[in-house]
Amino acid sequence: METNxxxxxxxxxxxxxxxxxxxxxxxxxxxxxxxxNVSIRILGIKEDAEDIVQDSFVEAFKNLxxxxxxxxxxxxxxxxxxxxSINYLKIKKIPVTSFDYHEYNISEDxxxxxxxxxxxxxxxxxxxxxxxxxxxxxxxxxQIINLYLIEGYDHIEIAExxxxxxxxxxxxxxxxxxxxxxxxxxL
Amino acid sequence: xxxFEKYIKENRYLFDEQRADKSKIWDxxxxxxxxxxxxxxxxxxxxxxxxSILILVGAFSIINMYLNSGLNYNNQNNIVNxxxxxxxxxxxxxxxxxxxxxxxxxxxxxxxxxxxxSFMDELDEEYNTLKLEMKKNLNNEYILEAIxxxxxxxxxxxxxxxxxxxxxxxxxxxxxxxx
Numbered sequence: 001m002e003t004n005x006x007x008x009x010x011x012x013x014x015x016x017x018x019x020x021x022x023x024x025x026x027x028x029x030x031x032x033x034x035x036x037n038v039s040i041r042i043l044g045i046k047e048d049a050e051d052i053v054q055d056s057f058v059e060a061f062k063n064l065x066x067x068x069x070x071x072x073x074x075x076x077x078x079x080x081x082x083x084x085s086i087n088y089l090k091i092k093k094i095p096v097t098s099f100d101y102h103e104y105n106i107s108e109d110x111x112x113x114x115x116x117x118x119x120x121x122x123x124x125x126x127x128x129x130x131x132x133x134x135x136x137x138x139x140x141x142x143q144i145i146n147l148y149l150i151e152g153y154d155h156i157e158i159a160e161x162x163x164x165x166x167x168x169x170x171x172x173x174x175x176x177x178x179x180x181x182x183x184x185x186x187l
Numbered sequence: 188x189x190x191f192e193k194y195i196k197e198n199r200y201l202f203d204e205q206r207a208d209k210s211k212i213w214d215x216x217x218x219x220x221x222x223x224x225x226x227x228x229x230x231x232x233x234x235x236x237x238x239s240i241l242i243l244v245g246a247f248s249i250i251n252m253y254l255n256s257g258l259n260y261n262n263q264n265n266i267v268n269x270x271x272x273x274x275x276x277x278x279x280x281x282x283x284x285x286x287x288x289x290x291x292x293x294x295x296x297x298x299x300x301x302x303x304x305s306f307m308d309e310l311d312e313e314y315n316t317l318k319l320e321m322k323k324n325l326n327n328e329y330i331l332e333a334i335x336x337x338x339x340x341x342x343x344x345x346x347x348x349x350x351x352x353x354x355x356x357x358x359x360x361x362x363x364x365x366x
Contacts, residue, residue, distance in 0.1 A: 021217070028213060036207035046205075054212050058219045127201050149195045150202050181191065 006069045013073050017064045024061050031074055032057075035081045041146045042085040044135075052088060056081045082151065082161060086143070096162055098140030098172055133184040141176035148173050271321075271331075278338035282307075285345035294352050303348055310341050 009030065015023035035056060039049035060067075060077050067076055089096050134145055147158045155169040162169065188196075289295065289303055317334045 021220075024220070025213065028216065029209065032207045032209055032212065033205070034203060036212075037203040037205050040205050041202070049205075050208065050212055053207060054215045054219075057212075057216045061216075061220055127198050130195060131202065131204075149192060150199055152196065152199065177191075 006072055008072055008074075010069070013064065013067065016061060017067075027073070028057055031077055034074070035077060038078055038081050038151065039085045041134075041150065042082065042143060043088065048088065049085075052081060052084045056084050059084075078151070079161075082147070086161060089139075089143075095138075095140045096143050097164055097168070098138065098144075098175065129184050129187050130180075132187055133180050136183050137176065137180055140172070141179055144169065144172050145176050145180055274335075278335075278342070282338065282341045282345065285342065285349070289345060289348055292352060295348075303344070306344060307341060310337055310344075313337055 009027060012023045012027050012030075016027055032053065035053050036049055039052045039056075040046065043049050043052065056077065060080055067073065070076075071079075086096055134142055137145060143162065144158065147153045147161060148155070153161065155166050155173070158164075158169045158173075159166045164172070286304070286307060289300060292300075295303075314334065314337045317330055317337060320330045321334070
């Protein structure tokens with residue numbers, strides 16, 4: 001079953017590998033919206049996200065021969081988009097992580113206990129409010145919430161993407177989540 | 188994972204609310220994918236062969252050009268060499284003729300002849316050295332001058348000797364006549 005998922009769109013991928021433009025367009029059409037959303041969640045600016053998506057597809061098609069079905073084509077492509085988006089932020093000197101996580105490392109357990117209380121107090125499971133809350137998060141917090149909750153990466157992967165340690169990823173995430181809930185409750 | 192996280196993860200798809208400008212982005216992607224690749228021409232044996240010929244022809248042309256320019260230079264050199272050879276032969280003949288005269292002279296003692304010829308040998312040696320220098324550097328005016336002077340010296344030497352011989356001959360004759 002899992003193998004089947006990995007080989008999803010295999011035919012299109014193989015034809016794209018040999019440079020078939022039509023197959024490349026079909027793959028593009030299948031993934032462009034998802035990739036655009038991934039990028040805009042990180043970057044927040046439409047034009048920047050378009051540039052990143054464009055770069056990512058070009059890179060993906062040019063390096064498709066190195067894709068060996070170790071993951072799905074979609075997750076391989078998504079990783080390219082995310083890496084490019086994060087690099088773009090780093091170039092623009094926009095923080096991809098929060099600066100105050102060291103302080104949090106010490107009192108992580110206490111805060112986790114706090115969160116349970118806070119979670120109960122989230123007034124609404126309103127997706128609109130959550131989206132809005134994420135937009136109001138500081139840059140560093142927003143990235144980790146996006147990567148963990150929406151893109152579905154685990155802390156090992158996030159650590160790799162952001163260039164931080166796994167424990168930093170965990171502590172940052174908890175702090176970001178706490179902040180998010182606080183924001184949502186004020187909306 | 189708490190309920191809050193669970194809720195968001197289950198509704199992930201709701202976060203994909205934006206729509207990309209597909210045609211605009213694709214146009215840019217396609218134009219970038221269409222940029223001519225650097226073709227690896229060596230994959231095609233015929234091109235490999237053609238390139239080899241081209242290199243050979245090129246190399247031949249360059250060598251040819253070099254040789255032609257060398258020949259022109261040699262032609263110029265040949266003219267100069269010819270002139271020099273003519274001068275050289277003229278003086279050589281003159282000197283050898285006079286040396287022969289000295290050698291054949293019955294009026295000179297062997298010792299005198301030997302002394303004279305040793306001078307001539309020295310000049311010969313000097314001449315050979317100068318000739319070697321000439322081969323190394325043709326345009327050296329000083330060497331040319333030195334060669335000419337070498338010849339002049341020899342001729343002068345011989346002329347002086349011959350004059351002496353003639354003088355002694357004359358005086359002998361005169362003596363005879365007086366007597």
